[in-house]
Amino acid sequence: MRLTWAQPEDLVPAEFAALREQGVAESELTPIEQRWASAGGSTVLAPSGASTTPASAELRALARAVLDELHDLQRPSDDEPDEWDAIAALLPDAPALPTTTALDRMRGAWAGRAAGCLLGKPVEKIPREGIEQIARATGNWPIRTYFTAQGLPAEIAERWPWNRRSAPTSLVENIDGMPEDDDLNFPILALDLLERHGGRLTTDDIAQAWLASLPAGRVFTAERAAYRNILDARPVPETATHLNPFREWIGALIRADVHGWAHPGDVRAAARSAWLDARLSHTRNGIYGEIWVAALCAASIVVETADDALDAADAAVPPASRLAAAVRLGRETGRALSSGALTLDAALDALHDEFAGMHWVHTLNNAALIACAVQAHGADFGQAIALAVAGGWDTDSAGATVGSVVGGLIGADAIDAAWTAPLRDSIATSMPGGAERSIRELAERTLRLSEAGS
Numbered sequence: 247m248r249l250t251w252a253q254p255e256d257l258v259p260a261e262f263a264a265l266r267e268q269g270v271a272e273s274e275l276t277p278i279e280q281r282w283a284s285a286g287g288s289t290v291l292a293p294s295g296a297s298t299t300p301a302s303a304e305l306r307a308l309a310r311a312v313l314d315e316l317h318d319l320q321r322p323s324d325d326e327p328d329e330w331d332a333i334a335a336l337l338p339d340a341p342a343l344p345t346t347t348a349l350d351r352m353r354g355a356w357a358g359r360a361a362g363c364l365l366g367k368p369v370e371k372i373p374r375e376g377i378e379q380i381a382r383a384t385g386n387w388p389i390r391t392y393f394t395a396q397g398l399p400a401e402i403a404e405r406w407p408w409n410r411r412s413a414p415t416s417l418v419e420n421i422d423g424m425p426e427d428d429d430l431n432f433p434i435l436a437l438d439l440l441e442r443h444g445g446r447l448t449t450d451d452i453a454q455a456w457l458a459s460l461p462a463g464r465v466f467t468a469e470r471a472a473y474r475n476i477l478d479a480r481p482v483p484e485t486a487t488h489l490n491p492f493r494e495w496i497g498a499l500i501r502a503d504v505h506g507w508a509h510p511g512d513v514r515a516a517a518r519s520a521w522l523d524a525r526l527s528h529t530r531n532g533i534y535g536e537i538w539v540a541a542l543c544a545a546s547i548v549v550e551t552a553d554d555a556l557d558a559a560d561a562a563v564p565p566a567s568r569l570a571a572a573v574r575l576g577r578e579t580g581r582a583l584s585s586g587a588l589t590l591d592a593a594l595d596a597l598h599d600e601f602a603g604m605h606w607v608h609t610l611n612n613a614a615l616i617a618c619a620v621q622a623h624g625a626d627f628g629q630a631i632a633l634a635v636a637g638g639w640d641t642d643s644a645g646a647t648v649g650s651v652v653g654g655l656i657g658a659d660a661i662d663a664a665w666t667a668p669l670r671d672s673i674a675t676s677m678p679g680g681a682e683r684s685i686r687e688l689a690e691r692t693l694r695l696s697e698a699g700s
């Protein structure tokens with residue numbers, strides 16, 4: 247059996263990429279990489295996480311030795327620390343925002359997350375050009391509604407096959423509520439945890455909840471590596487650093503929203519709550535992705551404009567970090583798009599040029615796209631989630647996050663019913679407690695949590 251995101255020989259090329267992104271010198275990496283390549287090891291990570299050729303026992307043993315060697319090249323950074331006190335010391339003062347919200351805005355946030363995720367589900371793993379070809383061929387470009395297979399020419403369907411797991415239930419002709427997805431499972435789990443533990447929540451509590459509620463096969467990339475490390479009895483933060491080259495990918499960012507919604511207007515408290523979660527599986531910009539989105543969600547349900555929400559969230563990100571630079575680029579691109587200085591194609595070209603070669607589920611490229619979509623279309627739910635999906639990286643996750651932020655900004659009643667009616671007020675889940683959740687009930691629970699001051 248080929249297990250993605252876990253086999254040593256597949257982790258090696260991802261670790262080389264991770265260390266280069268963190269600025270490790272080529273003089274340290276190249277000799278190790280040459281030795282690995284000369285033994286037959288791949289230096290390119292397969293997009294799906296696993297190569298198709300089984301490794302020999304000798305190559306797998308070498309992979310383990312190389313990974314141990316590369317682990318020693320992970321070094322702390324003054325500009326990109328992992329510990330909360332060091333992160334907080336770099337942050338500017340948090341803005342003073344309102345600290346209460348309304349049920350309509352909480353409903354908008356939950357429904358927006360579901361709708362944005364649902365839009366992106368069938369085209370997850372399809373690149374930007376494939377998404378555009380599918381949408382154009384079915385009369386849906388620029389994207390205005392959920393994807394459909396009706397009228398899609400066979401040659402395009404063959405060239406760009408749908409996400410086989412998601413497409414059957416996420417095409418407009420088949421939608422009957424929000425299908426199960428990790429982008430909704432994690433917020434449901436976070437809500438359960440914060441209701442149970444409140445301000446006493448610890449990272450160990452989160453690890454225990456993963457073991458109790460999440461099958462290992464339903465977590466991916468950094469979460470799968472952390473899950474393995476939890477089972478191996480490794481302590482935090484080793485759960486994030488041991489044999490985990492995905493530690494700056496998007497997995498933590500998608501777990502952020504409830505940590506923000508539970509702390510309306512308090513971006514610093516939202517960020518710290520999200521940090522407790524992120525450090526289980528991520529480091530550096532993987533952590534910052536979650537604390538940035540938590541702050542963005544905390545602000546979005548109390549402020550009136552996208553600029554206000556994005557400005558508030560900026561106060562939760564270390565200013566010299568790569569995540570801060572990615573968000574700045576996204577916001578600048580979004581402003582140029584909304585002003586007419588850039589077309590949609592030119593805006594997406596700018597982002598793709600900046601992050602050329604980066605894996606499609608990395609935090610940095612997706613955070614830039616999220617910032618761009620919120621900045622450009624923060625008052626227009628449909629255009630915002632469409633841009634997040636058209637970008638062609640982690641389509642369901644970026645769509646979900648943009649949907650939650652814009653949905654929180656404008657409230658459920660202001661989202662076009664064409665996006666929300668197919669949800670049937672229902673989210674399917676694999677979390678314990680029943681196969682479906684009511685969006686209204688989730689929003690009511692989250693509002694009570696925010697009022698209790700978790």
